[in-house]
Amino acid sequence: MGMSRLLKKSYILLLVLMLFAVPRTAGLAEIASGEYSVTLYSYQIPAEGEFILSGGMVITRHSKQDFLQIKDERSYFGISLHYSGAEDADSLMAAFGAREVFRQHIADRQIIYAYTPKIKDYVTIDGRRINLQIAADGQSVTVGSPLIAGGY
Numbered sequence: 001m002g003m004s005r006l007l008k009k010s011y012i013l014l015l016v017l018m019l020f021a022v023p024r025t026a027g028l029a030e031i032a033s034g035e036y037s038v039t040l041y042s043y044q045i046p047a048e049g050e051f052i053l054s055g056g057m058v059i060t061r062h063s064k065q066d067f068l069q070i071k072d073e074r075s076y077f078g079i080s081l082h083y084s085g086a087e088d089a090d091s092l093m094a095a096f097g098a099r100e101v102f103r104q105h106i107a108d109r110q111i112i113y114a115y116t117p118k119i120k121d122y123v124t125i126d127g128r129r130i131n132l133q134i135a136a137d138g139q140s141v142t143v144g145s146p147l148i149a150g151g152y
Contacts, residue, residue, distance in 0.1 A: 087141045089135075
C-alpha cells in the first residue's frame, strides 16, 4: 500500500512539473514586434471587409492596428507579417527565439526555414519541424507561420 501511495504522489508531482516546465506557446503576432502589416490565410470568408479568393484559400490583409483587434488568429491556418525597411532576417529570427533549420537563396531573396518553441503549430519538411519561414530581399522581410502561404 505504501508504494502505491508513493507512486500516486510521484505521478501528481510529475504532472505539476510538466504543467509549469513546458513553455507556453503563442501565435506569431503575439511575439512579433516592430511595425508590420498582416496577411491571414483561411478557408472561411469573413463576415465583413475585403478578401481575395485564391485556389479555395481566403486571403485577408490588415494593418497591425486592425489585426491586433482580431481576437483569434488561430482561426486561420496561416499568417504572414510584412516588414518594410531596415528589418534584418537574422535579427527577426533571434527575436522569435527561433533556430535555423535550413536556408535557401532564390533569385534576390534569402529564405530561412526555422523552428521556435514559442509557436505551437508546425509542418514537417524532410523529417524536420518548421514553424517559421522568413523571406528577405534587403528592402523588405516577410515572416510566415508555419510557412508563407502567399507571395513574399
